[in-house]
Amino acid sequence: MPLARDNTRSNAFALHELERHQRRRKQGIPTLSVLTGPPGGTMSLWRNWLDSRHQALCVSRDVSEAKVIREWTAVLTRSRNLEADAADFLGTAAGLPRASCSHV
Structure with a gap:
């Protein structure tokens, strides 16, 4: 998974990849998503994506x-x-x- 930076282009790419991973999961393909980057920005991106899908977060x-x-x-x-x-x-x-x- 790409580095989740504060810039819009990197975030857009990371969100695109998270959606791609979700499509694989729906197809029954076991998929693990890993975000790397500064903890604050990465966690914010992850929470926003989960919130948009009404999914729970567990750290x-x-x-x-x-x-x-x-x-x-x-x-x-x-x-x-x-x-x-x-x-x-x-x-x-x-x-x-x-x-x-x-x-x-």
Whole structure:
């Protein structure tokens, strides 16, 4: 991912790449986005992009995988119905119609 500088051209390119990554995710392609640059500007760009998509932000400074997962789960629980998400995922994997999976 390109350096997220304060100038508009770099930010526009980074936003373009974040959108491209999101399209890949929607296609079921596992994709990891990494932004580099000055912490303030980079975090601001990341927050603005997430806010525009109504997505949650979780910043963890922990190195324990279990603790990071707990932090992410707590954030997601505030913004999503994880039980419904799991039912949809499992139903889709089993080939069931989406409407029949969302009743949790």
